[in-house]
Amino acid sequence: MTQTVPAELDPALIKQIIAAVDAGFEEQCQLTEKVISFPSLRGQEATAQDFMAQTYRSRGLSVDHWKIDLGDIQHLPGFSPVAVSYDNAFNVVATHRPREATGRSLILNGHMDVVPTGPLDLWTKPPFHPWRDGDWLYGRGGGDMKAGLVCALSAFDALSRLGLQPAANCYFQSVTEEECTGNGALACLARGYRADAAIIPEPSDMCLVAGQLGVMWFQVKLQGRPAHVGWAGTGSNAIEASFPIIAALHELEAKWNAARHQNWADHPHPINFVVSKIEGGDWTSSVPAWCTFDMRISFYPGMKLEQVRRDIEDTVRQAAGNHPFLANNPPQVIYHGFQAEPYIVTGGEAAQATLRRSHRSVTGEDPADVSLTATTDARFFGLYAGIPALVYGPKAIDIHGFDERVSMRSMRDVTCTIALFMAQWCGVEKRN
C-alpha cells in the first residue's frame, strides 16, 4: 500500500493547536501523575485500566474493556508464551468515530504495565508517588510509558479544546503485557482493530524509530549433585556450574555485536545478553542441587526466532559438554515471555513524512532517526497487520532503573507533534 502524504495544515491552525496543547498542559501533567500513581506492575494493572476506561469515557469515546483470553491469541503469529498470569490482564481500547470518515484512521497505542521497582531504598522518593523537579517528572512507569499514553489522549483533547475532532477513526489503546510478551497488543489485533497507521509514544527522546531488534527471554535450569559441603568435591555445584554457561552465552553476544546490522552500524553495543534473574540452592550447608537463571537477549532483523533458539541451545549444550556433571545432565532451556521478532518500519513513508513535518512545526528541526536496541509493540502492527507503526515519544531517563523520570518539556512537544499529525492524517471536523 503506497500512501500519499496528506496536505499541510494552515499555519494559523498549527499555532492554534500548539496553543491548545499548552492551555491543557498542566491538566495533562496532573493526569500523567495520576496514572503514574497506580502501581501497575504486570498482574496489578487492572485498577489503572479501570481508571483509563473512565478517563476515555469522560471524553465521550466508546470504550472496549476486556480481559485477555489466551484462546483468542495463542495461535497467532507473534504470540509469546505467558510469563505472568492473565488472571488480571485487561486491555482498554477507546474509539473516536467521526460523523464523516474522510481522513485516514490512526491507532495510538501505549502500555500500562510497568516493570518492578527493585529495592525501594535506592529510590529518592517512593516510585508510585510522582513528584516534579525542574523539567523532570519522577515515578516508575512515567517514562515507560505513561507519559506517552497520556500525550496521545492530550493531543485529542487539544483538538477538542478548539472545537475540532479527527475526521477518521482514532483508537486509543491502553494495553498490558508489553513488558514481557506484547500479547496485549496482539489481543487488540485479534479483536479486529486496524488503522492506516499506528503511533506508539514510547520514550524515544523525540527521535523517530526506524527499526527495533528482536528480543527473546529464556530460562536455563541447571541441576547439581548435592552433597554435604564438608565433602563438596563429591558434589556438583549447580550455581557455579552456571558461570561458564553464562560466559559462553556472552561469547555469542560478542559474535553478534561484531557482525553489525546496518541500522545499528554506529551503535557501540546493540546486542545485549543480560542475566537478569538467578535463583539457586536451599541450604547454606548443602552443595546446591539446582540453579535457574533468566536471560534476555536481542538479535538483528534477518535472524529467525528458530535459528536464534538453535544458537542459544547449541551454545548452552557445548558449554555444558565441558563440565563434568552437566555433560551428562544437560541444562534445560525454557522459553517464556518475549519471543519478539525484529521489525524495520516499511511502507510507512507517508506517515513518517507527516510525523517529521509535525515535529518540525513544533521544534523547528527534523527529528533524528534511531533504531532501538529494545523491542516495542510496534512489531505487531507492522509485521502481522501491515500497519506502519511509528515509535516516537518523550525523553525519559532511567527507565527500568531507579528514579525513572520523564522530561515535561518533551511531553509537551510530543503532544503537539501528535496533535498536528492527527489533524493532518485524519483531517478534522467540527465537534457537535
Added chain:
Amino acid sequence: MTQTVPAELDPALIKQIIAAVDAGFEEQCQLTEKVISFPSLRGQEATAQDFMAQTYRSRGLSVDHWKIDLGDIQHLPGFSPVAVSYDNAFNVVATHRPREATGRSLILNGHMDVVPTGPLDLWTKPPFHPWRDGDWLYGRGGGDMKAGLVCALSAFDALSRLGLQPAANCYFQSVTEEECTGNGALACLARGYRADAAIIPEPSDMCLVAGQLGVMWFQVKLQGRPAHVGWAGTGSNAIEASFPIIAALHELEAKWNAARHQNWADHPHPINFVVSKIEGGDWTSSVPAWCTFDMRISFYPGMKLEQVRRDIEDTVRQAAGNHPFLANNPPQVIYHGFQAEPYIVTGGEAAQATLRRSHRSVTGEDPADVSLTATTDARFFGLYAGIPALVYGPKAIDIHGFDERVSMRSMRDVTCTIALFMAQWCGVEKRN
C-alpha cells in the same frame, strides 16, 4: 581433668549385651523409620520432638522438653546468630538417674533437624517415606542423624532388656539447630546439663573423630545499577558482579587448602568454600539491581573467628575494588548461622580408650581416627564446658544429597559399641 580408663567388662556380659542389641534390632530399625518419617526440617521439627519426648517417657526417663529462648543463650560463647526462626524450636533431654550413682555420667547427644530435600523428582522415593534395600535404610535425615539418635536410646534399651541400667546419670539429648547454628546444644549447656563425657553418634562411618573444622556462614549482598537491558552498558549487573567476588573467595580457599593443618595433612581438600544459595533480580528485561549469595566456609583449628571474618571481608573488599560499580558501592557481608569454632578433642583419653575397646569388642578391629571437614555439636561440650565429646556413629551416604541412606549393619554395630561403652563408663546396676 585426667580420667582413668574404666575396668573391662566380663566377656560373658559383652556377649549378652551384643545379643540384647540384636534382639531389639528390628524394633530399633522400625523406630528409626518412624523418626525419619517426620519431615523435621529446621522450623518444622516440633512434632518429631513431641514424639521423642513420648518415646523417652515410655522408657521411664525423666523428660525436659523446652522451647529455645534466645535470652538464655545469646550472651554465651559459641552462640551463632539465628538463621531460622525459633518460633518452633524445641529441645528434648531425657535423663536416666540411677539408684546409686557410682559410675561416670554420660551425655548422648543427637540432632533432630534435617536439611532440605532439594528437588523431589531427583529422589528415587519420597524422602520422608523411609524404605530399605539390602543393608541400606533410605530417607532424608536417616544418616544425619536420626539413626544415631536412635542408636543411643537403643543401647540403653539393650541394657534394660538384660535387667540392667547405667549406674550413673545418662542424658539423652534430642536437639535442634545443629544444621545451622548449634544453638540447640548450647541451650542444653545453658540449662545446666553436664557430664563426664559426651558421645554424638553423627554419621562417621564408625571412625572415631579426633577433631573438626570451624565453620562459618555468611551472606554477601551486592547492589547493581539497574537499567533497561536494551542499554545494559549503562547499568551494572549485580548478578554478574558476584562472579569475581566468588572467584576471589575461592582463591582464599585454595590458599587455606595449601597451608594444611596436621589433622588434615592427608586430606585432599579439607577446606571447602561453597556458594550454596543465590538470588538476584526482579525482571527479565531489567539489569538486576541486587544479588545476594550465601557461602559456607571452613577453617582450621588455631584460626580465630574474628581473623576469619577479617580475611573474608578483606577478600570481598579487594575484589570489589576492581569492579567499576562495586568499587564505590562495596558489597555488604552479613553473618547469620554458623560461627562455629574448630575443635580438637582434648582431655578425652579415658573416654576414647573406652570407646576404642568397645568398638574392638564388636568388630574385632580398632576404629580408624578421622578429623571431620565439617562441624558438629561436639564443640559445645568440649570448648565451652570441658566435657570430652566423642563423635562416633553409623555409616551413611549422600547426607545433604538425594537418596540419603544409612547402613543398618553399622547402626547395629554402633549401638553395640555405645551399649558396651555405657556399661563400662557408667557401670551398671540392676533395674528395679
